[in-house]
Amino acid sequence: MDVISRTFHPAVTDAGVAIPSRHLPIVERCVDADDDAVLITRCTRPEAPLAGDYLFLLTRRRLVVIRETPVLHRLRLHLNVNLRHLSNVSWRPDLSRPALELAATAVDGVRERFRMKFSDTESVWRFESVLRDVFLRTA
Template identity: 60%
Template sequence: MDVFSRTFLPAAAEAGVAIPTVSRHLPVFRRCVEPDDTTVLVTRCANPDRPFAGDFILLLTPRRLVVTHETRMLRRLRLHLNAHLRHLSDVTWSPDSRQTALEVAATAIDGVRERFRVRVPEPDRVWHFDALFKQVFHERPKALTI
């Protein structure tokens, strides 16, 4: 069993994503990440710019940010965002423990600003999700400048 397979389901369970949902999205995620990628976070999210668009699932690894979209009516899956972290700029996130949510935004290489709102089941988990984003985005090795 590869690293992605070993870490994906526990990360989804930690965020409270149902197994049927995870099972539907897993084939799309598997095509986007390497087998040796460790799953940091798998969670449901919403797109504030498209509030009635359907469900989004966010996958964060130390190398990639992948977001899938499932339509409400026909439950069709499509890849919404698949970006290597080095191709994202101006990545921000702001935890809000009062509303038990985390706002995440990033600009993709094509210049499109993506925003997502992650609902967190418990207020103390907001800070855990915040720590996961810090781990991935602040502890990346800096590029050498010569």
């Protein structure tokens, strides 16, 4: 069974987000067959709100972020990094909206920030728990 059938589709269903199938070829190139997807959601970048939507995919070993341009809806790989190559990873839940902001410094020194919005605070805490589990385990 491939990574898409085994982990990507269940993670999408669990997250309750609609992910078009055109994202799948990028995901297949970036994620190893034995690496489980643990979080998938849509997100934005706070410093570039008009840059388009992003697909945030976290596995046990990688962070993959795919950008969809706003006008032509083209897909571009924004970030594909092994979790060990990220430093200063932090996240902050915002229960008043409900949202969660994650920041990390990539190996090239660029500070990446992503903001994920949720329908309820329960989802924020569930995602925060998974982030804690994945990033504290790799530390």
